[in-house]
Amino acid sequence: MDISVNPIGQRPEGAEALRLLLKAGYPIKELFIRKIAMTLRMAETIVPLLETNRTLSKLDASFNEELGSSGVMVLVRALKENTQLCEFAFECTGINEKATLVFSGLVEQNVHVRVLDLGANSIGSKGMKMIVKGLQKNNTLEQLNFNGTGLDSKGGVQLAGWLKSNKSMRVLTLADNKLGSTAGEALAEALSSTHGGHLTRLDLTLAELGEKGAKAIVKSLHDCPTLKDLTLSGHKLNSKAARHLCNNLQRGDMQRLRLRVCSLDHKFIKMMCLALTESSKLTFLDISGNALNSKAATSLGHLLMADTPLVHLRLTSCHMKHKEVMPILEALPLAKKIEVLILDENPLGRVGLMSVPKALAANTSLVRLSLKQIGVTASDLHEFLQTL
Secondary structure (H helix, E strand, O other), X not given: OEOOOXXXXXXXXXXXXXXXXXXXXXXXXXXXXXOOOOOHHHHHHHHHHHHHOOOOOEEEOOOOOOOHHHHHHXXXXXXXXXXXXXXXXXXXXXXXXXXXXXXXXXXXXXXXXXXXXXXXXXXXXXXXXXXXXXXXXXXXXXXXXXXXXXXXXXXXXXXXXXXXXXXXXXXXXXXXXXOHHHHHHHHHHHHHOOOXXXXXXXXXXXXXXXXXXXXXXXXXXXXXXXXXXXXXXXXXXXXXXXHHHHHHHHHXXXXXXXXXXXXXXXXXXXXXXXXXXXXXXXXXXXXXXXXXXXXXXXXXXXXXHOOOOOOEEEOOOOOOOHHHHHHHHHHHHHOOOOOEEEOOOOOOXXXXXXXXXXXXXXXXXXXXXXXXXOOOOHHHHHHHHHHO
């Protein structure tokens, strides 16, 4: 059941409506109440029903900032002993360090918890310490989101220490935090460990790892073959990090890679494309936000024509004009695998747009081509559509 984005919390009868929904006896397994202006009073109203509910397996109350720590604590205490409920999402609900105590108890006591989303809350490193204390006794948690939670180096190191001894974690999001190089190296060590090496997806977007921390992460990929999905967007990768990444792309099982806004130059792009051409399992690549010149575009064109598993390429806002994008468009007739190509927010103009029909004419694989905000007029678009 999904009743999200209905501001029922703004009216007195909203709490009663939610109570009736839970009381009705419907076997609701998943309840999404995101952004409903939920308040502490509403939370208190439904607590008795949540305590006795034995069908609900997922609760998502994200983006209810009015809840605050007090409201979230009321809900979590009610759900602590509900062993049927295994997925919790409280992203952006006004949680502070104080509320982490109940989450520590939750993951320690409810051994069935598999997913915990606390993103966009002011948890900080002290709060992380409390949660890690509970996590040490939990062997079932598979997904953990701490996106934008105010973690610093100390908090990152604490989490990395737990990760080294954990066997269940598969998906970890630490984006938009100030982890620093020390935490980056600690996470890399965890990825290389026997247990920490079980991760399948890791998101470190804008985690401020520094060049040293980012290099440690890409170097550790050799010892973490299970990692299939990596996001390092917002980190500058030096030449040594680039070599480690390309070597591991050749030898590993990485399937999805995001390197948005990483200051990648044409030398890096060429090295990466060669690695992917020679041997790779990568199917998704996002290098948006990097200024790509014609040399970089030429390397990408060769990659598209090669027999690789790559089916999805995102090149949004790469400062490519007609001249830069031509090697990519010219490669499309010989590209047999690419299915999705995103060229949004590049100033292709009329000349670039009118080069597209010829590129598409002989291509049989592409199912989606995105050309949003490319600097064309209505008459340009009309002329383009007439040529298709």
